[in-house]
Each structure stands twice: as C-alpha cells, then as structure tokens.
Amino acid sequence: MRTAGQSVANTIYQVNRLYEASFYLDLYRSCVDDTARRSRPAATGRLHDDPGEITLTDVTFRYPGQDTPAVDGVSCTFRRGEVIALVGENGSGKSTLAKLVTGLYLPDSGTVAWDGVDIASVDQRELHDRVAVVFQGPLRWPMHAENNVRIGRIERPDPGGARLAEAAARSGTDGVVAELPDGWATVLSREFQGGRDLSGGQWQRISVARGLYRDAPS
C-alpha cells in the first residue's frame, strides 16, 4: 500500500512539474519565432573601406510594441566630411535616426545605403567595424579608466599609449584622469575598493574618448 501511495504521489508531482514546464515551452517557442523574424539574411553585398555617402530613402522604423513609428518616411543624404546637426523636440526620433544611419537598427521599410550598397545586405561585423558612436547616455563600465576608453577598440595596437593619450587630449579626458587617485588605473565604480565615480559630464568625456579611440573612417 505504501509503495502504491508513493507512486501515486510521485506521479502527481511529475504531472505538476510537466504543467509548470509547459509555460516555459511557450516562452521558448516565442523566442525561436522572434529570432527567426529578426535574423538578418546572409551577406551578399560588400562595403567600401571608407564610405563616402550615406543615403536614406523613405526610411520608417517602429519600436516593438509601439503604435506609431519613431522615424517615418525619412529621406536624406550624408556626405563624407560633413558635420550634421539634427534639431527637434525630445522624442522626435533624432537618436533613432542616428542608429539607423549607423546600421545599429535596420529600417522596417525603406533603405539605408552606404555608397549605394544597402546595409541590410552586408556582413554586420564589417558594418559595425566602420562605425563609432557616442551615445547621449554614456555607458559606464565598472572597469579602470584606461579600459573604459580602450574598450572602444580593444584589439587596436597602441605601443607606448600614444593613441590613448591623443583620444584623451582631444576629448578633455586627460584633465579628468589627472584628478583620479590612481590615474588611468582608477576603477570607475564605487563598488570596488579604491573605486571612484564620475560626474555626468566627466563620463561623457570618457565616452567621447572611447569613440575617438575607436578611430572609424570619418
């Protein structure tokens, strides 16, 4: 009787587990579907090493779950060497447009072409290799100051630290680092012993230095 009772209890326990696991199965399915929907097709185009012109044609982009597009039917051209300022109200889509121009997002409709090559058709690593972006809200890595800049392009050779120094000088990060107790070796997080946090503006200088150190074609 006891063995039979244990078997029944065990069966009920296992059925219950199966029921709970079925919730995760739905999650797994939606994740697989989402991955298939968002995956980019295999690369067919090649980018130029030094892109000269970026052209947007009727570009529209909507964030998932939003009713209205953040960027709607935009066409424009950016030429090499130009300095472009996008002016508009908060939430009008400037940052989103910047992410579309640099290929961090692909448009829902319309095309973004670099020298006539649709960036949806190229290898994403090749594309990202040519881009340096300094975002509105800087990423604050809990690492020392030097790696917070070098992470822009960690594999870039820099014998003697001349390139780091140049990026620091051009962004004004050298002044920030001079005030840190251990200079470049200071960890930029209070969560670590001896770590320091920076002001918003000082973090932005670090972020600009990171973009300059990345040294993308301009």
Ligand SMILES: Nc1ncnc2c1ncn2[C@@H]1O[C@H](COP(=O)(O)OP(=O)(O)OP(=O)(O)O)[C@@H](O)[C@H]1O
């Ligand atoms: N990750 C996101 N998910 C969903 N909606 C977003 C996301 N990022 C931005 N949006 C929405 O898209 C629209 C455009 O946002 P975007 O950040 O491009 O504006 P912006 O012009 O850069 O604004 P700001 O001047 O404040 O920087 C806004 O309505 C915003 O709420």
Ligand SMILES: [Mg+2]
């Ligand atoms: Mg913005």
